[in-house]
Amino acid sequence: MSDKWSAAATKKKLKENPEMLACDALMDQTIFAGCGNIIKNEVLFRTRIHPLSAIGSLPAKLLKSLVDETHNYAFDFLEWKKKYELKKHWLIYTKKTCPRDHTPVIKEYLGTAKRRTFYCTTCQVLYNG
Ligand SMILES: [Zn+2]
Numbered sequence: 001m002s003d004k005w006s007a008a009a010t011k012k013k014l015k016e017n018p019e020m021l022a023c024d025a026l027m028d029q030t031i032f033a034g035c036g037n038i039i040k041n042e043v044l045f046r047t048r049i050h051p052l053s054a055i056g057s058l059p060a061k062l063l064k065s066l067v068d069e070t071h072n073y074a075f076d077f078l079e080w081k082k083k084y085e086l087k088k089h090w091l092i093y094t095k096k097t098c099p100r101d102h103t104p105v106i107k108e109y110l111g112t113a114k115r116r117t118f119y120c121t122t123c124q125v126l127y128n129g
Contacts (some may be wrong), residue, residue: 007064010032010067013030014031015063021054021110022052023115025055027113032074035074041092042090042091042092043069047062049062050125050126051119053128058127092105094118098120106118
């Protein structure tokens with residue numbers, strides 16, 4: 001998430017990969033440089049996107065939110081990290097129940113990299129086709 005980051009360029013790359021899963025797109029360093037596994041989980045939760053959603057199935061407004069939220073979260077993440085308070089801000093990562101609706105959180109190893117993914121099946125919507 002350097003100064004060279006551009007929302008337009010990020011959206012363009014996402015649109016070129018409509019079949020890519022949301023959980024993979026966020027870990028793709030050619031699309032979201034600097035985004036890590038914690039940010040992936042937190043941003044998908046904040047935008048209420050199911051990790052197995054296909055990028056091409058996301059409504060335009062939501063795709064924009066995904067790009068903007070990832071950028072914002074990456075900046076906040078660095079600030080929190082400096083203050084040693086990363087964990088305090090986790091809403092879904094390593095959690096057992098969803099803070100919104102108290103649904104048990106699902107923990108699975110998803111995506112091509114099989115990275116640890118936490119999500120809620122009640123408030124995170126699966127967009128697919
Ligand atoms: Zn939930």
